[in-house]
Amino acid sequence: MYLFVDQLTNVDFSYLDPKRGLVGETWLADFGLQGALDQNSMVCDFGVVKKTFRQWLDLTLDHKLLVPSQSPCLSYQLNDTYIELSWKSQRGEMTLSVPESAITLIDAAEITPQSVAHWCADQAKKLMPNSVSQLDIEFNPEVISGYSYHYSHGLKKHDGNCQRIAHGHRSTINISKNGIRDFDLERQWCQRWSDIYVGTKEDIISENDSQIQFSYQAEQGKFTLQLPKHWCYIVDTDTTVEQIAKHIACTLKQQNQQDEIKVKAFEGIGKGAIYIC
Structure with a gap:
C-alpha cells in the first residue's frame, strides 16, 4: 500500500551553485510511504507523517545554506561549533564563517531537487515507523504564472x-x-x-x-x-x-x-x- 502527502510543507533556504553562485530558493515537499497496513488499517497516521517530517525538514533544510559537499568548488573546516567555508566557481568566490547549525552539507556534487530529495530520503529513514518499508521525497518549486526572483x-x-x-x-x-x-x-x-x-x-x-x-x-x-x-x-x-x-x-x-x-x-x-x- 502506498500513502502520499502532497505539499506537506515548503522549505526556504539558499544553496551554492557553480554557475549561479548563492541562490535563494523555495521548494514544496511531497512525501510518499510504501508499507503494510497496521492494526488500524493504515500505513501510517497522516497526523504522525505531517508532524514528524515537517519538523525534520524545518530542522534540516529550512532557513539554512545547503552546500554540496562533493563539489570541487568547495573547501571547508569545522572549528568547534563553527564552520568556515570557501567557494570558488566561475561566477566568483565566496567565503563564510557561521555557526554549524546554519549549514547543511548535502552529500552530492550539486544541489538539485533530485539530489536533495535522495539525500533527505536516506537521512530520514530512521524516522519511519515499522510498518513503512520505503520513503519517497520529491521537491518542486511553486508554479508561478508571472515572474519570480531568487534572493538571499x-x-x-x-x-x-x-x-x-x-x-x-x-x-x-x-x-x-x-x-x-x-x-x-x-x-x-x-x-x-x-x-x-x-x-x-x-x-x-x-x-x-x-x-x-x-x-x-x-x-x-x-x-x-x-x-x-x-x-x-x-x-x-x-x-x-x-x-x-x-x-x-x-x-x-x-x-x-x-x-x-x-x-x-x-x-x-x-x-x-x-x-x-
Missing part, C-alpha cells in the same frame, strides 16, 4: 532562524501603477534580483571594487560573509519583506512621482508584505 539575506535582529546570514527564498512580486498591474515593472525587478544577495548597509565591515564583507553578532552566534560585489544589492534598512516591499515601492515612486505605486512582495510561498505610496 540575513536578519540579525530576528529571534529565530532568519538571523542566519545566508538563507533565502524564491519569490514573486505584484506591482501596480494607479491600480493597474504592471507586468513590465515586475519583469524588470525580477531580472534585477536574479540570484541576488540583499544586504543591509550597516552590516558591511569592508568593501573594495570587487568584494563586500558583511558581519554581525546575533543570538545564534557571529556570522561573517564575503561576496563578489556583483552578487549584492545593498539597502539602508533591514531586509525584512516589509522593508523590501517599501524599498521597491519607494524606488518606483521616485521614477513615477505622479502615480500611485502598490507593491505586493512575497517571501517564499503565500506570505509577504504590501506597501503603497
